[in-house]
Amino acid sequence: MAHAEAAAKFNENEAKVNWHDKALWFVRQKRDKQAHKIQGWEQLRDYASALKANVLSNLDNYLVQFEENAKKNGVTVHWAANAEEHNKIVHSILQKHNAKKIVKSKSMLTEECHLNPFLEANDIEVIDTDLGERIVQLAQEPPSHIVLPAIHKTKEEVDELFQEHLGTKPSGGNPEYLTREARKHLRNKFLQADAAITGVNFAVADTGGFVVCTNEGNADMGAHLAKVHIACMGMEKLIPQEKHLGIFLRLLARSATGQPITTYSSYFNKPEEGKEMHIVIVDNGRTEQLSREDFRRSLHCIRCGACMNTCPIYRRSGGHSYDATIPGPIGSILSPGKDLTKHSSLPFASTLCGSCSDVCPVKINIHEQLYKWRQIIVKDVPQPFVKKNIMKAVGSILAKPKTYDFVGKSTRFMLKNTPKSLINSKINTWGHARDLPEVKGDNFEEWYKKKTEK
Amino acid sequence: MKVGLFIPCYINQLYPQVGIASLELLEKLGVDVEYPLGQTCCGQPLGNSGYEDDSKGTCQLFVENFKNYDYIVGPSGSCVYHVKKHFDILEQTEDVKRVRENTYELCQFIYQVLGKTDLGASFPHKVGIHKSCHGLRGLRLGSCSERMDPHFSTEENLLKEVKGLELKTLNRADECCGFGGTFSVFEEAISVKMGKDRIQDHIDSDVEVITGADHSCLMHLEGLINRNKQPLKVMHIAEILNSSI
């Protein structure tokens, strides 16, 4: 389904749209407050952007450096060209340990690779341990936001889900009670887990370590209790030196949720004695995106979700309307690189207002990339005959003043003389909910001619 | 200094009063201004829809029309932004470069180039500014709420000097109205919802007249206001700055 259609559906319940919009705008406001509170926010963004640009221009060397250092620390490093390889690697590590029960903390990469269904098909239980992710997992839905996976669910809906799956009592959607019950339920899972999977927020080339950020403590509960820790990372997660984390950690949580830092920022360098630590480095289309000059900056992304919270379209259409692993503005520039036809409506799901680019902590020019994708899509993806030909006709009309003058006058004549019932009818999308401008007298050029002839 | 007045296509055809106010305002400020005949459009509707390549003739015509002026001034932030930002599709001749460099949005021209704020206008009404996105985040007509820069606003600076005008503060300072060119048609549901929400913010903030430096957004908002019979008026900022009620 194209974005517009899904968005229209979401808008059938205006009260829910209003709630969704306000909830995310509230996060945007918290972000503004936190960004204002420290000195040098815009410089932090500049540095972060320059660091990421440096990383991409030197990515092969940083990857090798990271691998060397990680190995020295006793960590096993794996390389996966695509999702399939990634899933197989993870599975083979689990098989080696005969691991049947897995706890997983938030990782958009494993979503991207569809790891859960793959492991489940191999008789392995995977429990998502981030509360929001657990909620959508129980509901058998994908996350609708990369930081707030269950933002589309009301507390009453969560209440019902928990009654059904966790045997909780009806609470009318009491968040305090529901969170406590989830804590109990997941604590058991942590204690029984054979292996833990986490994502990676930052991987550090000069130390071979990596950082995982959570508020709930679920990544640490999993990783420190299980015998095996597998960390899955997109290859763009690298940063050059550990001290550069100062820049990125100051930006990440402030941009994501309006917190000064996440509750836990955990630095994994060496496995605990008697345990194993694995890192899976994943390409899955990233080198291809790296080759696209106009779009490679999308690989700066640190997955904070700020562009979603600020996007007036995302807030009013919901994450599922994008039908992509990463929804919202950043997803709309990443997804076309993976499947142009499937995601061809996404770059048009924007007014190009530019709020996403200004809010982005690593200064990705998101709205400019949306514009560029549009130019590619109309060429490479078959367009409706009418739209394509109208645009071509408009192009030639506007290039010739005389034809333009004729068309302009006809339009004005029609606006003046066509009955409102027709103007506001179904065939005119503008007129469903909006009046057309009232046209009287001369156009500006006619007026100007008369004025200067006097 | 010779100024070429750039009146975007939709203003020429649908809102001639905005063109007239812009011209009169510049004349009042002693600017040597003329309107080159045979103007059409800046090509933005095509570019934003993905048909940039089909707009080259239009863009070239724009350059031909305006290449002999010191400044090109237009009352529409998004069109001006398009000329400055997206005329990179043309071969960058001296003419093209000069035209891109010297094209200004009306308020920006008055404030930055002429250095004026008090234009002798009077308009005793409660006014809310719609800060259109391309003017704001494209041309940087003011500070943007996402960025941590000191506050400033070209439109506010001009409106503050208007006698009797009471400037209202909105709950969301610079959220998009949902017009977005063809977005308003292809993503109709969201476009309408965004517009409705923007208007409600002005109503909640006790605004009588919504103004702004981009009439395309105002056209969208006005269409909704008229359809829903809401107690608000919409006027281009040039009309307010040119008024002496």
Added chain:
Amino acid sequence: MSRESILNAVKANKPEALPLPDIDLSVFDEDINLIERFKENIEFVGGRLLELDGLDTLDIEIKALYPEATKIVSCMKESALGTVPVSKDTDPHTLEDIDLTIIKGNYAVAENGAVWVSEDDIIVRALPFITNDLILVVPKNAVNLHMHQVFDAISERERTFGVFISGPSKTADIEQCLVVGAHGAISLTVVLY
């Protein structure tokens, strides 16, 4: 193995080399009372600050704050409240019902209320997460303005495991309602002395 093919693809597709930026940390300077700012932030993130003149009264203060705690792990010699001994060989699963843990924090960060805790001071990695309540004890002169300063301070450590902890574990995943106590510690007290 895809290692070589990935690295070759990167080499072929990467842009021209761009330099590492020179980072001028002075743009982040702020002339503020560090303790005040730290206090403000630790409270903002749901934690509690206890200021002491020295550690002589540490145990009395902790007892007053957590009178119900019986299963206590103390990882510092300055506190004698520990009732459960923990060593490198302790199976973390056995720590499941610990009420309270007392740990030394090396550095605190004024800008975000975080405390740096390194593996040497926690004995078992799971401890600061699995415990019901957590106390971090940090010297006053170890409060830094911002993260950049702390990275200088921790750059010489032996890198095994370490964590910045800012407040108790929390979530807002149900309708954006903040609930303190998700999977990690339900409360956090920072003692500055």
